Amino acid sequence: MTNLKTSFHASWCGLSLMLGLAFALHTQSLAEEVSTSLQNSDGSQYKAKAYYPKFSWEKTPQYFMFGDTQRTLTPEEVKSIAARTDFLCIEKSHGMKELGAAELGAKHEAAVFKKLKPGTKVLFYFNSAYAYPFTSYAKDLTRSKIDQRPDLKKFLLIDPKTGELAHRRNVFQFDVLNPEFRTWWVNTVAKGVAETGCDGAFIDQMHGFSWLRPNQVKEVRSAMGEMMAALKKKMGPDKILLANNAHQRAGVEVLPVVDANMFEHYDAKLLTKEMLLKDWNDMLKISKAGKMSIFRIGVEYVSSQDPKAEKPKRGPARTAKMAALAKEQLEYFHACYLIGAQPYSYFQYGWGWTLSDGSLHEFPSLQKPLGAPKGAYTRVKKDGWEFTREFERASVWVDTEKKQAKITWK
Incomplete structure (x- = not known):
């Protein structure tokens, strides 16, 4: 009996050792998989912060930003958007007519998305330059009410030409050089984030209207950086601060203090071959700093390169036209994103900022299995404008001079 027990004990120990080794190897394999998927294109490791959204290369990572002044989303619309992203921003006037104030629209949608898809990160919108009166916090910043609010009026810029x-x-313009304004603005945005239950803020416009004060450009940029740093601190350590175009020169003091940057291509000049190359290099720098990127393409700017072209009015005809153009241009701009994409780089695609400008339009190729990149992009010729990059499930080729691209799905 003693020999039998000893034999059983030895067999059990051996089996336990084998199972433990298998589990350790599996854990190591998973760790290596995660490590590889969060590797920057130069081979360095991306260091994500705990409060960031969950990131995956399973399919093209998408960020959404949308609003509808008249109403909130229907359940079907929420499901459609939630199926494609867990990182989004509720635009500046969303739900205002239905609920009375934009922050109520953001609060409503944040709760709905988080209930349907826990872990979703929702951002509250606020502008650092234009005094939009859509929230209850800023509702008196209008021509009919501003004279009754001298406490707010002193925060606004005076046009040097008209006085x-x-x-x-x-829409009035904020004076970022006014320290009282900066204090009010920081407190207001932080209050909006807290009251809406959002996970942080998207802040639009980093320029501070520096062109109106050409002799104070440095002061304006310094004030913007100070204001963003104060907001980050006021919101709390676990809130996301996303700035629009902080990578541009106007945001030189802003980029170091934010968590994420949007590359908003708001003009055809920002989509030249030279600018796209700069974007890719900036995306790597931002990623190495542990920050996130949003690569936003607005098809409306592609369609407006001819200044003489008639601009279609909003409605079904415009939606149909822009949807067709978006479908036609998608492979090229999708490829432009993929060439420079890093961990926590997101793609945003549409033709405006309202709910009807692309957020509800589904593009099947953006749902295809992608897989992590196998390395950095390759420039086919030293001084040429053809680039390639390999992903686990896709091969990408783009010519930014000819504006041609091909994504071969494996």
């Missing part, structure tokens, strides 16, 4: 309040289509 009147500066504006763009009756």
